[in-house]
Amino acid sequence: MILVTGGAGFIGGNFVLDWLAQCDEPVINLDALTYAGNLDTLKSLANDPRHTFVRGDICDRELVGKLLAQHQPRAVINFAAESHVDRSIHGPGDFIQTNIVGTFNLLENVRTYWSGLEHEAKQAFRFLHVSTDEVYGTLGPNDAPFSETHRVEPNSPYSASKAASDHLVRAWHHTYGLPVITTNCSNNYGPYHFPEKLIPLVILNALAGKPLPIYGDGQQIRDWLYVKDHCSAIRRVLAAGRLGETYNVGGWNEKANLDVVHTICAILDELKPKQGTGNREPGAVHAESRVPDSDSQTSYAAQITYVTDRPGHDRRYAIDARKLEQELGWKPAETFETGIRKTVEWYLNNSDWVDNVTSGSYREWVAKQYHNTNS
Template sequence: MIFVTGGAGFIGANFVLDWLAQNDEPVINYDKLTYAGNLNNLASIKQDARHIFVQGDILDTDKLNQLFAQHKPRAIVHFAAESHVDRSIHGPAAFVNTNVNGTFSLLEAARAYWQGLTGDERSNFRFLHVSTDEVYGTLSTDDPPFSETTAYAPNSPYSASKAASDHLVRSYHHTYGLPVLTTNCSNNYGPYHFPEKLIPLMITNARAGKDLPVYGDGQQVRDWLYVSDHCTAIRRVLEAGKPGETYNVGGWNEKTNLSVVHTLCDLLDQLQPKANGSYRDQIKYVTDRPGHDRRYAIDARKIEKELGWKPAETFETGLRKTVAWYLANDEWVAQVQSGDYLKWVDLQYSGNSSNKNAQEQA
């Protein structure tokens, strides 16, 4: 059995679904169900006995201790995090609380549990921490991609909180011997992606006839990875990664935000054409956000060389699958765009009409 934190969020839910599709090993899915955690992501396994959902906070060490003692997981896969840069600018405290204090709490519970194990159960245990390429800061056009030895230089409260959590995880290996693994991944996209992020926001806004807001000049560069490829990478690191090591996970797909939006518009023109004109007509440039990193890029050679992993999807094939999924799942989109999400949009952008529909484009 494995223990997954944040398994009702975008990447976590995809991982849980992918895990249960690949093998019969049960999953304890531990999620606080904040605005980005959504049990509808897991509707297809609602009746699956291999999936045990527990609502809880990673800051609740007593509850974690109880669950570890009860279920005796062989591994912990830690997705739970606040992850939206714009939200971190508006309210950084939640990011420090969840990403730093929460990871510390989880590490303490994991350490106590692991130290009580013996024999093969102790030697085979793993704590896999899922992180981001944003901890490395920003790159200029000619800089080499981020490698596992790139110095940390986070530029937002979000990335700083994730960098702090990475350092805590590393320290628990070097100080206590806890067998940890860390993955730093590039931008994910795919099914169940919350629509405050670039790709799902553009799809949903385009279909609703709204502006397609592009920050600044739209030339910010990101490396894009289809979420199922990320799930495969995590499974491989959990299976064969060396304790104490970090593995960068990327798609070898550097794209500007504007080119991503153009490609999305062209796909929608093919798959759900408008009565008149192109979806590109809805593009609107809006004021850039403070401290917007210019370029991220991942050097994923280590994980390919040492563990044999590389992405199966190209950006084009993955994006077509993503658009098709959103076109086929209107009910899911409507559900996640109600309530707290709309309150957030109003809070964040009510004072700046030009940014009314702009969201995180990390």
């Protein structure tokens, strides 16, 4: 079996669902269920004997040690992290605690467990650490995408804490021989995404008739990776990745934030037109359209609102994922156009999950974060 940490969050939850859809190997799922953790994501596994959920923190060394001793996993996959840049600016302490101290505690527990394994099990064991492209800093408009050898230059408390965790994982391999692999992914999107991040926030605000907040001029560029593609990459790296190596995982989809928002609005205009738009033929509004042909006030794009840019906002991220493709034969199955349509359709079809996750505390957070708007 495998032990997954952070398996009720966005990427971790998708990974657990994807893993059990692909194979019968059991999963022990450890998650602290902070604001972004949601057991509703795992509802389909409620009676599945292959899935064991444990509520707990990777900082709890006693609990982690017990889980390792009891279940004897062949691999640990670490998704557990605080991951929202805006929250890290307002309160960096939680990021230091979870992403740095938590990773240290997890590494020490795993090192103790791994050291006591018999030779064959010890050789087969893997610790896979899931990280982010944000550790590399920012790129200029003409710079080459981030490769695995790019200098680490984090610019936010979040990315600095993740860079520190990456360094710890690397050090535990070189110092103690712990069999580790690290992945650094680009911006994920897809089902079960907590709606503080750009794509789910825009979808839900659009449907609710609320402003669609765009930082600054909206020209910040990100590489977008459909979450199920990320899951397949992690499975592949776990199966065949070289020990001590880092693999970048990207979608080869560089998009400006403003273009992403216009694409979402165009898909919503097609799939769920606002009242007063009349009847449109399916497909009449394409994802590439920035504003529909009809009156712009009838498009969700009319809700776009520019807000003050956040401090130290990185201008561009781009991932060079050739190493993963060349060594392990992985490449994404989804384009941004196919993936974003699947994502919008998922949110339209899963209102119960959305209603549950958008608690009062979440609404208070959104009000605090986006109170400063510029028309």
